[in-house]
Amino acid sequence: MAIRDRRNQGRTNRLFNSQLEEVMHKYITVAFLLLVAVFFQLNCSLTSALEERENSSVHLSEDVSATDVQRNLFLQKLNKIGEIPVGKGRPRLFLLNEKTGWLCREKEVWKTLDGGKNWKSVFRFNESDPSRILDIAFINELKGWIVTNDGVLSTDDGGLIWSAVSFFRNLSESVITTSIAVRGQKVIVGGSRETVNEIKAERSIFAFDAAIFYSPDSGRTWGLAQMPQSKGSISKVGFREDGTLLAIGEISNDIFTSLDGFTWKRENLNSPCIDKELRHGNEYKPVSLSFDKAGNAWISYNDGRIIFSDHFGHWYDIALPGDMWKSDDEGLAYFEKLCFINSEEGLGIKANGQVLETTTGGAEWNLVSNEIRYGDIVLEENKCVLAFDDGLYMMSFGKAYLNDKK
Secondary structure, eight states: OHHHHHHHHHHHHHHHHHHHHHHHHHHHHHHHHHHHHHHHHHHHHHHHHHHHHHSSSSOOOSOOTHHHHHHHHHHEEEEEEEOOOSSSSSSSESSSSSSSSEOOOSSEEEESTTTTSSEEEEEEEEETTOOOEEEESSSSSSSSEETTTEEEEESSSSSSSEOOOOOHHHOOOOOEEEEEEEEEEEEEEEEEEEEEEEEEEEEEEEEEEEEEEEEEEEEOOOEBBBOOOOOOOOEEEETTTTSSSEEEEESSOOEESSSSSBBBEEEOSSSTTTTTHHHOSSSSOOEEEEOOSSSSSSEEETTTTTEOOTTTTOOEEEEOOSSSOOOOGGOOSSSEEEEEESSOEEEEEEETTTTESSSSSTEEEEEEEOOOEEEEEETTTTTTEEETEEEEEEOOOHHHHHHOOO
16 A cells, blocks of 8 residues: 555656646746847847948938029028139138138138128238148237148238248258147147158158147247157147047048147047948048037048047047949049038038038038039038138028028
8 A cells, every 4th residue: 555655656746747847848948939039139129220320321312413492492591791812722711700801722811801791812922932821720810820831820910921930940850731720829730740760771761740739828839749659640620619629630540639739649439330441441531620519520531431529529420431422423522621500500512612511410411502613611600601713602500591581
């Protein structure tokens, strides 16, 4: 009897264990299927996000010829200010305020005191002089600078008399200057300086490295900034709204920032939000540097790409090569100048002079003119001022445009 009971108990235990194993097997199978489903969902979400990011990249409106409606809307926003002086080279504008400004071309500088309606020549290089004007900036109605291919010149009388800045002439090494930016009493000049690259057979081999020159006191004193070594030159310099300084070099990932003007650091672009070709390549050259009043920044490259930085200093891709341009744009398929009124509205000038408009922060562009060729574009308060062969124009955006129409 006892033996029979033990056998029954054994069968009961085996049956229980068998049922338990079957239940556990079902639970494990269900858990595995749930994990597979979760993984599949995450993969789909990631793929969808990547596709959405690609699809949201900047692209030119399919109507690349610009419809009459788009063109008319654009022209309605333009208010012609006046004619601009004729000369060799593209015009470069610097507006101190709504009344006072300067315009330069390769050999000459003009000044306006009535917002661009009339211009007066204040300085001109002789035709035999090899100097060419590259950039211009003023801190008030009298004090200003022009950057040339042969150094930096300053004026204390609004542009009538110019003299070479001795600091650049007295440097022991050769210097090339390319760009200038001002904010208050702060002046920053970008360029390059000759350095010893290596020594072979007791002979020094020289090369040019990027260089930044800084004055904290309206040009009374100057210094050579400390910055990471970078081949080539600094092509553009500027100030964010908060006073942070920004400079771009000739190499794709050479973006530098500074808080005081004398000490600079290279921006870290090792982010999944930045295309890896830009992060690790050096064949793409920055072309344009633009800021809005909120401190956001845009940089365009000579291969058609655009990157964006918010006022916190985080960088993102907006456009990748091939997003915007057709093959027949080869060689001119990039923005030479950008101007943003805010984080959404802006204009861009292509290398061939065509102008495009965006109302989505650069995520989408509309070609608004095939015929007009623009020379320069600058931000004046909440409006863009455009210079081209037909004259000087002011363009309002958003609320400013609506207020102007009232």
